[in-house]
Amino acid sequence: MQTLVIICGVYSLGFAGFHIAFWKLFGWKKDLGNLRFYNKAIMQILNLRLIYVFAFTAAVCFIFPRELATTALGKTFLAGNALFWLGRTIEQFIFLQHNSRMVRILTGIFILGFILFLLPVIF
Template identity: 45%
Template sequence: MTISPAFLFAGGVFHLAIAIFHLFFWRIFRWKEDLTSLTRINRAVVQILNLCLTFMFFVMAFISFFHSAELISTPLGRTILASIALFWILRLILQVIFFGMRHRISILFIIVFTVGASLYLIPFFWSLP
């Protein structure tokens, strides 16, 4: 396994872990109790967005596991690599804006999002012609 497929396999594991983490949001954040303070529509939006995001993480994992050759050898694949990396960079920026950097958990998430971006930026740059 060369460097790019190894990074993409790690990216698949990363996205699988993030997807599973998102499935536990109801329990971790006590959504059954905490979301009751929201209106019905806002409660639905939060949960739907989480489930759609979870689905996309499973898709990213699947693509990383089963289409790594296409990701590093085609223009569309490189676009997908760059898009995934940019997603995690955006998530990192939003983490700092909305949560700050005062708590250890925020710093941990910043590290996690940096890893997520790196797992796709490195193969992207490595695969450029």
Template identity: 55%
Template structure:
């Protein structure tokens, strides 16, 4: 795969996570479940999720619209490295905060590792 193709794959990965996060309200029944926590926790949870949707959508757009720049410029590679480190951190946090032996949790962890690898490959590959 070329650097530009890898960047496009990064865009697909980011778009997938934007869509996944957009579904959190239904997937996790937040209308009911978030009523169980205090208002600040309820608000922060939803605000952080909306900001993640924004970030993942923005990264996807950059990857789709500027694949050559993302793979071929210092700024683009810096952004790719930033996202690779984001996914490394997310993988570590998954292991620290969500110690659940469930196939879906393991699948998500694998997708986080995939993100780290996908975003790192155009930088170091």
């Protein structure tokens, strides 16, 4: 299970990198300029906080894989992350009702995150 926890760390680190690229990937310099200043700030602040959360989660997975896989506190941390990804999957259907290949791929990746973080909790 410790190996699976390390994989959860890699998964989280990948999402930190993905969110770092949001400004360029989604043309935020131009698109966010169309928002009111506070909405523009909120979008960027939330994204920066997500980068921190993903990087922190990755670090905890890399530094404490045994503890995460074997202790109640560790399993609670992993279960919380599993619920994060389950919630993110559900929100995908609520807020991004767009049937495109990329949306389907991302939905699958979010489901993968739910499963990855849940497996060490239940086994």
